[in-house]
Amino acid sequence: MTAPLAQMIINLVPPSGPAQNVSNILPSSLVTSALGILLGASGVTSFFFLLWGGLSWITAGGDKDGLDRARKKVTGAMIGLAIVFSSYALLYIIRVLFNVNLISIPLNPI
Numbered sequence: 001m002t003a004p005l006a007q008m009i010i011n012l013v014p015p016s017g018p019a020q021n022v023s024n025i026l027p028s029s030l031v032t033s034a035l036g037i038l039l040g041a042s043g044v045t046s047f048f049f050l051l052w053g054g055l056s057w058i059t060a061g062g063d064k065d066g067l068d069r070a071r072k073k074v075t076g077a078m079i080g081l082a083i084v085f086s087s088y089a090l091l092y093i094i095r096v097l098f099n100v101n102l103i104s105i106p107l108n109p110i
Contacts, residue, residue: 035103039088046080053077 053073060066095101 032103039084043081043084046077046084049073049080050077 057070
């Protein structure tokens, strides 16, 4: 009964081995992926801070201190969103105008 189970596990392991997949990774693809993930995560985080500030504003109920804190959250979130979108737009404009892709930096393989 254990022989078919062992054969099933052996069939799950790719024939090329896990080291084969790692050796084909280029540093430029890692940098590109990291920049995309960071831009996306910072945009989502700023959006959630904007929502949180809006909800705080709504639930402040006329409290001056609560309104000031909520206003600061909304202002910070809007500044964060502006930075994220403007950095993405700047990278896109540089790529279109000068044909230089700063996100895909050609680096030598590991």
